[in-house]
């Protein structure tokens with residue numbers, strides 16, 4: 306599948322952080338949260354887990370695009386009568402934070418390292434869950450680059466993709482590449498777990514791939530297939546020590562990712 310190199314964005318980007326030595330970009334669903342909220346809605350309120358997993362595997366195998374597969378998942382939730390506000394309420398109730406994320410975020414903030422959420426989910430749902438989990442203050446400070454939701458008068462809804470011309474729907478490389486183009490680019494850490502991160506996988510300096518229970522290691526499978534170096538992590542507390550070792554110059558990027566495909 307060929308992808309447009311610079312897909313037109315229907316949504317704005319926050320300004321990039323110039324003059325930083327390190328920047329963290331992270332997927333939201335299933336990476337900062339313990340369970341992917343869109344998978345959760347689809348598994349429990351849409352067409353179910355079996356069909357959703359098959360959809361993920363079809364994306365991984367290149368039989369469907371992320372954009373189209375993801376839209377089918379969300380449409381199955383709407384088709385079952387779940388209005389946008391219901392989804393928000395359910396997710397605020399049921400979605401949990403990675404146990405190490407708060408400390409990870411606090412440490413990054415203390416060390417002047419921006420943390421940017423780069424998500425294929427919908428920004429209003431992410432904000433609603435985030436404010437519930439980390440509090441209003443941190444939730445309003447964290448930058449989110451995501452898709453949007455179009456909520457109709459009757460409460461039904463659709464996803465609005467950031468990059469509708471891209472098969473990724475939201476091409477996450479577009480959040481990374483402007484940093485690469487800076488005169489002195491920062492060291493870029495990217496965190497992800499699934500098929501929504503394929504567009505970002507090869508562009509970071511250090512790619513952290515979350516280890517998932519139940520064999521849903523789609524990003525790890527993709528990285529192994531495509532020979533993309535990565536660091537597996539269980540939660541943000543283990544990732545923090547790796548990030549610290551690089552930031553404190555105890556290890557190089559090469560030390561950390563060098564042997565990951567050996």
Ligand SMILES: [Mg+2]
Pocket residue numbers: 332333334335336341497498499501
């Ligand atoms: Mg994810």
